[in-house]
Amino acid sequence: MRNRCDAFNLLDAPWLPVLFTDGTCRRLGIIETLTSAHRIRDIATSSPLDRVSILRFLLALLYWSRGGPPALQPGTLESRWFDKLREHEDRFALLGDETRFYQTRTSRLRPVTDLIHEIPTANNFAHFMHVVDGQVGLCLACCAMGLLRLPLFAVSGTGGVLAGINGVPPFYVLVEGPSLLATLHLNWKPCEDLGNPSWEKPLYGCQTGERVPLLEGLTALARRVWLGAPVENDMVCVRCGTNELPVLAECGFEGADRYAAGGWIDPHVLYSRDKGKAIRPPNPLPSGKFVSSRPWTSLDQCLVEAGSSTSGVRANTAIRVYAFACNQALAVDAFERVVVPPSDPMSMDASMGFLNTWKDAASRLLPASACRSKKLRQAIVMDVLRHVDHVVSDRVGRNGGRDGLLEWANQAFAPLLNAVARSAVSGATVDATRRRATIANAQPLRRSTNANRADPATEEDHEHSC
Numbered sequence: 252m253r254n255r256c257d258a259f260n261l262l263d264a265p266w267l268p269v270l271f272t273d274g275t276c277r278r279l280g281i282i283e284t285l286t287s288a289h290r291i292r293d294i295a296t297s298s299p300l301d302r303v304s305i306l307r308f309l310l311a312l313l314y315w316s317r318g319g320p321p322a323l324q325p326g327t328l329e330s331r332w333f334d335k336l337r338e339h340e341d342r343f344a345l346l347g348d349e350t351r352f353y354q355t356r357t358s359r360l361r362p363v364t365d366l367i368h369e370i371p372t373a374n375n376f377a378h379f380m381h382v383v384d385g386q387v388g389l390c391l392a393c394c395a396m397g398l399l400r401l402p403l404f405a406v407s408g409t410g411g412v413l414a415g416i417n418g419v420p421p422f423y424v425l426v427e428g429p430s431l432l433a434t435l436h437l438n439w440k441p442c443e444d445l446g447n448p449s450w451e452k453p454l455y456g457c458q459t460g461e462r463v464p465l466l467e468g469l470t471a472l473a474r475r476v477w478l479g480a481p482v483e484n485d486m487v488c489v490r491c492g493t494n495e496l497p498v499l500a501e502c503g504f505e506g507a508d509r510y511a512a513g514g515w516i517d518p519h520v521l522y523s524r525d526k527g528k529a530i531r532p533p534n535p536l537p538s539g540k541f542v543s544s545r546p547w548t549s550l551d552q553c554l555v556e557a558g559s560s561t562s563g564v565r566a567n568t569a570i571r572v573y574a575f576a577c578n579q580a581l582a583v584d585a586f587e588r589v590v591v592p593p594s595d596p597m598s599m600d601a602s603m604g605f606l607n608t609w610k611d612a613a614s615r616l617l618p619a620s621a622c623r624s625k626k627l628r629q630a631i632v633m634d635v636l637r638h639v640d641h642v643v644s645d646r647v648g649r650n651g652g653r654d655g656l657l658e659w660a661n662q663a664f665a666p667l668l669n670a671v672a673r674s675a676v677s678g679a680t681v682d683a684t685r686r687r688a689t690i691a692n693a694q695p696l697r698r699s700t701n702a703n704r705a706d707p708a709t710e711e712d713h714e715h716s717c
């Protein structure tokens with residue numbers, strides 16, 4: 252066991268999950284991941300939190316090893332580029348008595364699962380996953396991925412722990428390429444002031460207004476962590492299920508110092524154009540109840556606003572947006588979405604207006620007479636809205652004019668409303684048939700006010716609808 256642990260150096264040990272362009276998946280060390288980047292389609296994790304954390308980490312390694320990017324995308328990242336990594340191999344050891352990767356000794360013991368947001372702890376019970384602290388553990392690969400999350404997604408909570416350098420986690424945005432190499436190259440920008448990454452010189456806080464160089468900001472640590480000794484029994488990793496790597500149950504875990512605002516601009520964060528504040532995913536549990544519509548509309552608006560920011564958001568270039576929403580210290584939601592901003596900002600603005608109209612109309616989708624139970628009506632509208640949010644906003648900016656969008660939206664939702672009608676109203680009576688037809692034929696958007704006047708019955712339905 253000891254040999255396997257001591258040998259677990261992140262440069263070569265297999266811990267980064269990758270998907271190759273031929274469809275195969277493997278875990279690789281850092282060096283092999285970088286030198287194979289032209290053959291890798293993507294990072295193969297199911298969590299958006301890991302994907303963006305790993306991509307930013309690989310980018311930081313490139314900046315540290317090579318400085319700025321080559322003018323043209325290279326065919327491969329050659330292994331000689333990473334001699335600096337080899338020279339500092341000791342900085343990437345996960346365990347051992349000497350220098351460890353992203354770790355510093357601390358005496359406050361916690362379950363090692365504190366590194367992973369989706370694994371509950373203490374007496375939290377409202378989860379899909381149930382575990383008992385101390386009786387489950389993480390393999391070395393999952394511990395390393397948990398350490399990579401800390402600079403991006405640590406939130407403030409009990410015990411005096413504070414958020415990371417970006418505060419409450421904002422939307423993170425990276426330009427998307429057809430391979431890992433292309434993705435890294437597209438997000439690798441010239442930079443004069445790199446500084447030292449935390450694997451070289453750990454950063455655990457900064458003063459108000461203190462300028463933070465790029466590598467320090469990308470790797471700023473939000474927790475002091477010291478991984479415990481691997482357990483001696485045959486425990487499997489509670490996160491990935493492997494029994495091929497040593498598993499840990501505990502770690503030293505306490506807060507870092509405060510990151511005061513003012514000295515750090517994150518290259519992957521969206522900042523509002525007018526106030527310069529980081530844009531964050533809304534809390535979907537504002538009143539204790541889950542709001543089922545995702546924030547697509549406001550997200551699209553943010554992307555338009557941030558068009559000239561440092562994030563590299565450009566028209567007709569696919570970008571991937573990563574979001575982590577929390578309710579104070581409680582992790583609530585994580586999602587990822589690929590967006591292609593349109594080339595015509597006017598068309599984007601028009602589409603935004605349309606989306607908001609559609610959302611208003613959808614809330615009046617079902618006339619009161621069609622579905623008598625108010626609770627059922629509300630549940631159906633929420634289900635439809637979730638679909639509208641996703642599908643309509645995906646089309647934003649791609650259609651010419653409001654009328655085209657309107658026509659398309661009404662057509663697109665006709666089959667959905669048919670299904671809603673069948674599930675909401677059962678029976679073969681005349682009344683049930685009429686109510687089903689009312690739901691199925693609902694058109695939440697009308698082309699013009701003349702058309703509304705020509706159909707007073709429908710207008711009345713809408714005035715008295717939910």
Ligand SMILES: [Zn+2]
Binds near residue numbers: 392393
């Ligand atoms: Zn694992």
